[in-house]
Amino acid sequence: MNRYAExxxxxxxxxxxxxxxxxxxxxLLAVTSTLTNALxxxxxxxxxxxxxxxTISLVRQWIPKEIRIPIFVxxxxxxxxxxxxxxxxxxxxxxxxxxxxxxxxxxxxxIIGRAEAYASKNTLLPSIYDGFIMGLGFTIVLLxxxxxxxxxxxxxxxxxxxxxxxDWATVLRIEIVKIDQSFLFIMLPPGAFVVLGFIxxxxxxxxxxxxxxxxxxxxSEKPQxxxxxxx
Amino acid sequence: xxxLSVTPSPHNLGTNKTSRVMAxxxxxxxxGVATLIYFFGYGVLFQIAICCLTAILSEMAIxxxxxxxxxxxxxxxxxxxxxxxLGISIPPLAPWWIGVIGTCFAIIVAKQLYGGLGFNLFxxxxxxxxxxxxxFPVAMTNWLMPLExxxxxxxxxxxxxxxxxxxxxxGLSIHELRLGxxxxxxxxxxxxxxxxxxxxxxxxxxxxxxxFDSLGGIGWFWVNIAxxxxxxxLLKLKVIRWHIPVAVLGSLLFFSLIGYLLNPDSQGSSIFHxxxxxxxxxxxxxxxxxxxxxxxxxxxxLFGCFIGLLIYVIxxxxxxxxxxxxxxxxxxxxxxxxxxxxxxxxxxxxxxxx
Numbered sequence: 140m141n142r143y144a145e146x147x148x149x150x151x152x153x154x155x156x157x158x159x160x161x162x163x164x165x166x167l168l169a170v171t172s173t174l175t176n177a178l179x180x181x182x183x184x185x186x187x188x189x190x191x192x193x194t195i196s197l198v199r200q201w202i203p204k205e206i207r208i209p210i211f212v213x214x215x216x217x218x219x220x221x222x223x224x225x226x227x228x229x230x231x232x233x234x235x236x237x238x239x240x241x242x243x244x245x246x247x248x249x250i251i252g253r254a255e256a257y258a259s260k261n262t263l264l265p266s267i268y269d270g271f272i273m274g275l276g277f278t279i280v281l282l283x284x285x286x287x288x289x290x291x292x293x294x295x296x297x298x299x300x301x302x303x304x305x306d307w308a309t310v311l312r313i314e315i316v317k318i319d320q321s322f323l324f325i326m327l328p329p330g331a332f333v334v335l336g337f338i339x340x341x342x343x344x345x346x347x348x349x350x351x352x353x354x355x356x357x358x359s360e361k362p363q364x365x366x367x368x369x370x
Numbered sequence: 371x372x373x374l375s376v377t378p379s380p381h382n383l384g385t386n387k388t389s390r391v392m393a394x395x396x397x398x399x400x401x402g403v404a405t406l407i408y409f410f411g412y413g414v415l416f417q418i419a420i421c422c423l424t425a426i427l428s429e430m431a432i433x434x435x436x437x438x439x440x441x442x443x444x445x446x447x448x449x450x451x452x453x454x455x456l457g458i459s460i461p462p463l464a465p466w467w468i469g470v471i472g473t474c475f476a477i478i479v480a481k482q483l484y485g486g487l488g489f490n491l492f493x494x495x496x497x498x499x500x501x502x503x504x505x506f507p508v509a510m511t512n513w514l515m516p517l518e519x520x521x522x523x524x525x526x527x528x529x530x531x532x533x534x535x536x537x538x539x540x541g542l543s544i545h546e547l548r549l550g551x552x553x554x555x556x557x558x559x560x561x562x563x564x565x566x567x568x569x570x571x572x573x574x575x576x577x578x579x580x581x582f583d584s585l586g587g588i589g590w591f592w593v594n595i596a597x598x599x600x601x602x603x604l605l606k607l608k609v610i611r612w613h614i615p616v617a618v619l620g621s622l623l624f625f626s627l628i629g630y631l632l633n634p635d636s637q638g639s640s641i642f643h644x645x646x647x648x649x650x651x652x653x654x655x656x657x658x659x660x661x662x663x664x665x666x667x668x669x670x671x672l673f674g675c676f677i678g679l680l681i682y683v684i685x686x687x688x689x690x691x692x693x694x695x696x697x698x699x700x701x702x703x704x705x706x707x708x709x710x711x712x713x714x715x716x717x718x719x720x721x722x723x724x
Contacts, residue, residue, distance in 0.1 A: 322471075324505035333479065 413462025601654025667703025
């Protein structure tokens with residue numbers, strides 16, 4: 140496996156930030172009540188991760204080790220502010236429905252985690268790719284959670300998509316079943332916890348199958364024992 | 371030659387197997403259910419049937435998924451009991467899918483995902499009930515008024531039709547059924563008192579409404595008495611012990627008495643609290659669940675007192691009219707701590723000779 144394939148494998152499945160590292164649970168649980176919110180949050184997170192990972196990778200030689208965390212946070216906060224202003228300008232409805240969770244991307248552990256673990260030790264291009272693919276892995280989980288919760292909660296998909304994508308997107312709204320009373324539990328954060336639990340269980344159940352397809356067998360580096368004693 | 375068998379103790383084997391315990395709890399709900407039917411109609415029977423059927427089907431499905439022996443696990447009757455308890459808690463004319471969703475969640479998530487009977491931290495029936503209450507607050511608070519106040523007489527087929535289609539055979543919706551003769555929607559006594567207090571009435575003025583009689587709420591007093599009788603039968607059969615019900619009722623009596631004496635205008639009396647809503651049903655049938663309650667006698671008393679206090683606090687100051695389910699789930703959470711600190715000392719240990 141070359142470097143990029145390895146990064147892709149880690150970000151999308153093996154070390155998926157949403158399902159395995161369980162980082163960034165706060166936005167994961169809070170804003171995935173509809174698919175549109177989840178998509179908006181995912182795009183914002185990818186943008187911030189690509190920007191912050193790239194920048195940190197560029198300036199990594201000049202960051203003193205002792206104060207690296209505050210510097211990372213400053214850089215991330217800069218990108219989050221940019222993203223927030225962009226949302227405010229071009230997707231105001233979504234900006235309002237994401238609310239406090241948009242500025243709170245600053246505190247998302249995935250971003251600072253990748254900055255610390257990857258971008259501060261690697262060159263520009265791999266860092267940007269790592270930020271993108273980790274963000275993508277997170278976004279996929281957000282979308283999955285968002286679609287399950289929106290379907291179970293109110294029986295639709297892409298409700299309010301025009302808030303993110305413009306007026307043409309109202310045609311995206313699909314009403315799968317007509318529900319008179321929305322299933323409030325699923326729309327509230329406790330429902331997100333339960334649904335996330337089921338998705339993680341599904342991922343663990345599929346783990347061995349998927350790994351046998353995508354991951355080459357790891358050659359054991361242990362020397363073979365010549366003589367095997369009984370104990 | 372005479373054959374003498376030598377077996378190790380215990381020689382006097384009890385007959386209280388899990389399935390028998392569960393079956394006697396089910397039988398003990400009969401007086402309460404009968405009283406509910408008398409005052410509120412046949413709806414409750416259908417709800418129990420729906421919940422039991424769902425409980426058994428979902429239990430079978432999840433046992434198959436978990437690769438357990440279906441027959442043995444189903445025979446302990448615990449799923450059936452969860453279905454009955456949940457069916458009793460649901461409003462009699464709630465749509466059929468309410469019971470189905472609640473029971474599936476209770477059996478699959480609250481019981482089997484925690485490891486099955488004996489491993490669940492929370493009472494499954496109450497988890498299902500709370501899920502329904504916070505998800506569908508409108509449908510779950512649509513209790514019918516007592517039949518004697520109702521101006522429509524419902525036939526057996528009306529109940530089936532109302533549960534499965536939302537309207538009776540004559541086309542009345544559940545909301546219309548809840549209107550009194552004067553066109554005002556009737557609620558449960560607890561709900562009425564809560565609403566009236568927010569409207570600025572005193573509790574004394576609220577009690578003048580037709581849903582109340584001298585004993586508390588019409589019907590509810592007798593429903594509670596009937597559940598208490600069933601509970602006393604369980605005590606007599608030694609299926610449950612006295613500690614939890616006595617502690618729940620005692621502490622509810624104590625705290626509501628203090629509250630009522632301090633502030634009689636804005637709170638219900640102790641009698642009102644003791645014989646309304648789910649008090650007796652919860653104290654004898656739900657809180658005494660051997661899996662989720664505390665295990666030592668001292669712990670049981672503490673557990674019960676905590677439930678009584680929570681019922682009073684949530685009913686009086688909280689946002690929901692009744693509090694049994696919330697109180698029991700919150701108390702379930704404290705059980706590991708209570709058990710840890712109320713561990714009985716082994717004979718010969720403890721005291722000053724440590």
